[in-house]
Amino acid sequence: MDLIVRNARLLGLSSTVDIAVKDGKIAKVSTSIDEKAESEIDARGNLVLPSFVEPHVHLDKALLALVTGEAKSLAEAREKVKQAKTKFTKDDVRKRAESVLQWCLENGVTFVRTHVDVDSIVRTKSLEALLELKTKFKGLLELDIVAFPQEGVVKEDAKELLIHALEQGANVLGGLPEAELTREDGITQIELLFEIAKSKNVDLDVHLDVSPYTNFVEQYVSHVIKQGYQGRATADHLIALSYYSNSYASRVIQLLKQAQVNVVSNPCTSITVGASDPPPIGRGITRVKELLDSGVNVCFGLDNVVDPYNPFGDFDPLRNAWLLSYLGQLNREKDFEALVKMPTYFAARVLRLNGYGLDVGCNADFNVIDAKDLREALRKGAKPKFVVKQGKIILERNTELIWHRSLP
Ligand SMILES: [Zn+2]
Structure with missing residues (x-):
């Protein structure tokens, strides 16, 4: 042996x-x-657990807070990052991302799914930097790269650029319907995402309903079912689900289950960006407990690390599980196993890891x-x-x- x-x-x-x-x-x-x-x-x-899996982070934005400072709201964070992106170079993105990948290894995280902005500002510059790191870290850490249209798809006319990013090496397609100017355009974005993902045969991992006042989840789930994407689609955040009435929320949860959509909550970052909400201030998480009880595959990610969205972020899965246990009121002994399976087995399902x-x-x-x-x-x-x-x-x-x- x-x-x-x-x-x-x-x-x-x-x-x-x-x-x-x-x-x-x-x-x-x-x-x-x-x-x-x-x-x-x-x-x-002592416990032996399979390698930790980070299912949702933005490595291209890592350590930006050292340049831009923090933000008071989600809108301000988005604007600060947008401005910072005008100065991005491939070298700068690679250096910042590389230094935080070391933090992953220190915490036993050896599978990482990162989103990377692909838009008219950075084009595929950041993607190229992360593809270099994917090769460099082979044998130590496996990197899944999501082409993420942070600035919109309809608004930016970004369809061809996203196809180009997938041909260059991004292996998952991301999205953000609420980045569009109108709700109708947000729905059009979802249609375009499925069209592109199907044509390139890649999975989808979409930021959905980050704001409490949006509702794109039903459109997304109905496309998952219609397009045969069961088990291949992930919905990130779903914060608005916490604000729906119980009866409507349980209908949405049943749809998510039926469509085998994975859900990734990002408590550590979302509680921070909700700080500017008027009282009562939200917890920034979806209905994790109800999703678990209904058999939906739900886990959590870090989302952001030392950038305008999150002043800290350290790739420490058990510390983030501890945080979610409080925010999600998963604080009884029967919940402990799920909290530890979220950054291991459940997140591995999001990345569809074989032999895990x-x-x-x-x-x-x-x-x-x-x-x-x-x-x-x-x-x-x-x-x-x-x-x-x-x-x-x-x-x-x-x-x-x-x-x-x-x-x-
Ligand atoms: Zn994100």
Whole structure:
């Protein structure tokens, strides 16, 4: 064997197991493995989880707050980024994105779906920078790239540009219907997105109903069903769903379930951009609890990292799960497993990852977490002690607490 992790605690199991890795795959999971390996980890009864998956971030905007400062509202954040984009160079985007990708690895995040603005201001400059990083980080981190028409599709006449971006290497198509000038144009954008996605055979991942006062979700879902995109479409945010009446919201949730649409909430950023709302100030999240209870695949992303939308953002999935547990009132023991599955198994479904998980035959991409159970992992936002990618240890965290006086 190449690697054996001993005394690992897996989700749902009360006793520990050993995990053996061979040729980058999980070869054996058993209560005790007698064989030896070139490399061994003693997990000491700590949790082992599959690699974390970040399903929604904007790497092209990373660290922009250091230039633009923060914003007081969503509209101001969008305007600040729009102005900043006029000065983007490929080199600048690559440098900013690269420095935060290191934060992903430090937190055991080895799958990332990033949106990248494709519009008349930056054209495909930022996309080209991220494609270079995708190649550079091969073996450490897998990058999924969404061509994102932040400034609109109808308004910008961006159809050909988006097709060009997909031909250049973006592998998912994004959207933002509320970027258009009118509701009718927003609906036209949705139609165009499906037309382009189908012609290029790519999945869709669309920012929807970011403002509480919009409603594009029904149009999106009906196209998913009509165009046969079940399981291949994601709706980001859906904040407005929290503002609908309960009866209407439950109808929408049933539609999402029927259409197998993934939902990605972004609590850490959306609570920030809602700060300028008049009271009562919203929580910036969709109906996560109801979506989970209805069997919709729902997870969370970071969205923004040190830019006008979010002053922080650190790719720490368990800390963000902790935040969502409070904002989404997912605070009972029965909710803990879902909170930990959101940045792992549920987000992996959004990216449609093959060979993901800890079963025999899966790719050996996993983290040994510094916590013995889910409550501890969430309580302290536990970090990985070991990050394993393609069967190899890529990072070990050695933190020791040193008391300078004894406890009473
Ligand atoms: Zn976003």
